[in-house]
Amino acid sequence: MIGKHLPIFYKTIGLIIGITTLIAFLLNDFYIKWLNIDQSRFDLILKLVILISLVIIVFSKEKYETKQITDLRLRELKGSISAGITDETLNLI
Template identity: 50%
Template sequence: MNENLLPHYSKKFALGIGIITLIALIFKNSYVDLLLIDQTRLVWILKNIILIALIVLVFSKEKNVTKNIEKLKLQELKGALGFGIIILFFDSFQELVFWDGDYEMKSGYELMVAMLIFHLVFFYYRKSKLKNTSKR
């Protein structure tokens, strides 16, 4: 399988940008007056930067790529897609059962963030398990 992924160094860049943006999102009230921008718009921009950082993290190459890691990455991407589908169906079912006259479905942003974080957590967990079993 021929994969066109981002270079490995883009992970460090995305991680740095993501952490800085997350800190900025937490302390947004401190500097919102300095930037002369509406707080709602600032939050929207920061959340999109975090989403882009997560996408870059997921679609970056690993430093040492082996066939097992490639298979694991693909397997975890499939798992993340399944997780997103389960969230979507569960949310739809929940809205139908507990309907109060107003539908409030998960946004695409929330769904993407959940899927990308799911992929990152489980990929690195299974990758560390794979390394531990190969050392034995």
């Protein structure tokens, strides 16, 4: 099964977003005072932005992508999603 992927330049966009968010984590106190926002809410927003940037990186194509790479990516993605759902389900119990 061949899935749809984002174009290759999205990987660069995801990296820029991720690096910018990591810098915001390092300058945490400055941004909290500047934005006048709660610490826990700011951390949650940054974690979600990092997660979104990683998803963008994962779903973007490689420069030279073969059918084997696509199949491997799909198989591993299914495994990681099922592991994540299992982990969240166990945390709720």
